[in-house]
Amino acid sequence: MKIQKEIIEFEKEKSFKLFSPSLKNCFFWHYHPEIELVYVKTSKGIRHVGKNISGFTDSDLLLIGSNVPHLNFDYGIQTECKQLVLQMKEDFLQDLILSTPEFNDIKKLLERSYLGLSFSGETKKLAVEKLNFIKDKNSFDSLIGLIEILQILANSVEVKELNDEDTRIKWFLNDKIRMGTIYDYINENYDKKPNVNEIAKIVNLSTPAFCRYFKKQTNMTFTDFVNNYRINQAQIFLLKDYSVTDVCFQVGFESLSYFNKLFKQHLGQTPSEFKKRYFKREELI
Structure with missing residues (x-):
């Protein structure tokens, strides 16, 4: 990887x-x-x-x-x-x-x-x-x-x-961490409770070192990345016509109000608005 x-x-x-x-x-x-x-x-x-x-x-x-x-x-x-x-x-x-x-x-x-x-x-x-x-x-x-x-x-x-700086391979040559391991961990655990201490241990870094590394690689904290991943997955489930409440808990959020708030921050609309707009567009096609 x-x-x-x-x-x-x-x-x-x-x-x-x-x-x-x-x-x-x-x-x-x-x-x-x-x-x-x-x-x-x-x-x-x-x-x-x-x-x-x-x-x-x-x-x-x-x-x-x-x-x-x-x-x-x-x-x-x-x-x-x-x-x-x-x-x-x-x-x-x-x-x-x-x-x-x-x-x-x-x-x-x-x-x-x-x-x-x-x-x-x-x-x-x-x-x-x-x-x-x-x-x-x-x-x-x-x-x-x-x-x-x-x-x-x-x-x-x-x-x-997409980037505001040069990210050609020269920048990455010293990277010894397997980003694939991190991706797989998040993909398998986003609907549960991904633990930064656990993934840091998996990739053989202390938690502070992992947090610095992850922020440098992605310009996001681990928590922000996991939430971003959850919102992306939530959109898939909403497009499959799952209810907003079901999607909220299915992607790992424990609070419906927090899910709605975060979804709107990411996409400028609530989950209900996102779903309604999509299916309205489908009816017109």
């Missing part, structure tokens, strides 16, 4: 690859020199890119820079999950994009990608349509399609930077 360098192989005479991976219960905390565009569609998921750990609902479109550590986006998801992953050769970017003045906007986009970029709204819709369109096209048409996708992303204001 230590961080791994992924070795990406490309077909001959291909500058990029587009495929649909499925890892599910595999914890693949990895990096690679190739820049990657990822589209993931599922009811609810968690993204971990660099130091950022956050949730998304329905779908996400991410541009992940060279050598930025990230977790596979279907890790731990028990519901249906579809992915499209596009990986670009290093020399393709160097030889074509970075050396061509007409691609200056795309060049700036790729230079920012080390922060991890999440796209939303019309940008996501258009980019995903083109991703699906180029899947079965010949090499030339798919290349033109990729350039168009990058131009759409480069001109978009519907984008969120």
Whole structure:
């Protein structure tokens, strides 16, 4: 579960690859020199890119820079999950994009990608349509399609930077703690009472040292992370039409009022409002 360098192989005479991976219960905390565009569609998921750990609902479109550590986006998801992953050769970017003045906007986009970029709204819709369109096209048409996708992303204001500092692999090389162990512990215990002393012992750290390490890695305290994980899981259960009260206790909260308060802090709406809005949208489709 230590961080791994992924070795990406490309077909001959291909500058990029587009495929649909499925890892599910595999914890693949990895990096690679190739820049990657990822589209993931599922009811609810968690993204971990660099130091950022956050949730998304329905779908996400991410541009992940060279050598930025990230977790596979279907890790731990028990519901249906579809992915499209596009990986670009290093020399393709160097030889074509970075050396061509007409691609200056795309060049700036790729230079920012080390922060991890999440796209939303019309940008996501258009980019995903083109991703699906180029899947079965010949090499030339798919290349033109990729350039168009990058131009759409480069001109978009519907984008969120996931990190506010450089998190490329140099930052992580001295990390000897297995983040996978921590993920698994939280996943198995979020509905009970995750104990910071217990997980600190599992990863061979004192409790104060673990708390410092965890805050440095995630920009969150252990308690905040567990609550964030619970809220993400709660959304999945709400989308399955469980009652708010059942979901509250099912994800490990002991107080309904605290659950409602925390849910609203995270999503700007109560669990009831979240559920009502979702099922109202379903009726209109």
